[in-house]
Amino acid sequence: MTLKALSVGFFLSQVLAVPAPRVDADAIPFRIPPSAASSIPEAQSQLDGLASFAYGVTKSNLESGSERRRTNACTLSNLSVRREWSTFTVRQRKAYIDAVLCLQKLPAKTPSSIATGAKSRYDDFVATHVQQTLGIHHTGTFLAWHRYYVHEYDQALRNECSYKGDYPYWDWPLSAVIGMENHPIFDGSDTSLSGNGKPIPNQGDIVVRIADFPPVNLPSGTGGGCVTSGPFKDYVVNLGPAVLLLPGDKVEFRPNPLDHNPRCLKRDLTDTVIKKYANATAVVDLILRSKDIESFQTTMQGALGSDSVGVHGGGHFALGGDPGRDVFVSPGDPAFFLHHGMIDRVWWIWQSLDPKNRRNAIHGTGTFLNQPPSPNTTLDTLIDLGHAGGSVRPMRDLMSTTDGPFCYTYL
């Protein structure tokens, strides 16, 4: 079967609910569990149920047309699907990897007067994130900004590198069960995004310090050096570090992280971190316990002083390495875009549980922990991805996966 036939068949089986693995929320009533199960397999089945429910909500919104605005033509027939990497066939994985390698070869659009280190189209995405880091984390824009950013990356893969497959995400709970190095994203094969870094023994802890809050100590992983195999073995990280956390409570700074600083991609895969912060119970607990957007986004990013880095930090710190442990430069690791696919999926699920109150819910300002103080983020706040791509858009366009520039669902 051709790749096209495979994905069309898959698409049809989802949309028409022919023997599909997922249930339709309209057909099979789903009772939202009151709380997350502490048993990992039970929590996993709760998460599967919640995702199916969200899919049903997305589908019925499109059927009823309640989501559609004049500016958006998203319909069930052109709804695209985002799928977990492990559900991709070998050919589908290779097609995605080839498109990323292509983006890393195309010339940058960022002028060198802005970032001398931006050498490729891929680097445009890294440079934009470096420049805006303090306005897009622990802010009101965090979730919507990253939703738009991931979408524009997906668009660049399609429009500039002929990618035609589905967009992939990383299911953290799967890694928490089978271990980072056994997940097909990180197994180091030709169909992974490269695996662990070369082992460096006896590394000290990573200490995450933010403002004056008590620090969070995280163990380092089983790698630490350059990735040794897979498609990104020869990939050159051009930008950063900006603020790179290193084992042994050390930090590497650079005065201008936009300067050119070519080096290898390092990883330090850390099972302990993914198991502790992003297991199925943690994900379901985040979704079910967060009653408003403030608590949802705060818990997700690790409430400061809580001794947790949240599922967001859990994914980043389980990758580790360079630029994985640098909040500014982290998109320099291609796995970033699968991690943030999952972040967006969890937001999509959370929104679907109470669309009336959650679809447009925003909390926070335009500065990291509101330092220095800045105005509240609103639906009119503009998001500008700079040279990464996309037009300048108000938050209002970025709140639903089937409105504004978006037309996708997660499976």
Ligand SMILES: *[C@@H]1O[C@H](CO)[C@@H](O)[C@H](O)[C@H]1NC(C)=O
């Ligand atoms: C989706 O389909 C509609 C009509 O079938 C079309 O007008 C619209 O442009 C399509 N949207 C996308 C994003 O392809």
Ligand SMILES: *[C@@H]1O[C@H](CO)[C@@H](O)[C@H](O)[C@H]1NC(C)=O
């Ligand atoms: C799962 O995650 C939660 C929340 O981070 C944590 O408290 C719990 O210990 C983890 N469970 C396992 C089995 O590691």
Ligand SMILES: *[C@@H]1O[C@H](CO)[C@@H](O)[C@H](O)[C@H]1NC(C)=O
């Ligand atoms: C900003 O948001 C906070 C929290 O929701 C609210 O208390 C405050 O009144 C808002 N400020 C303005 C100027 O709207």
Ligand SMILES: [Cu+2]
């Ligand atoms: Cu980010």
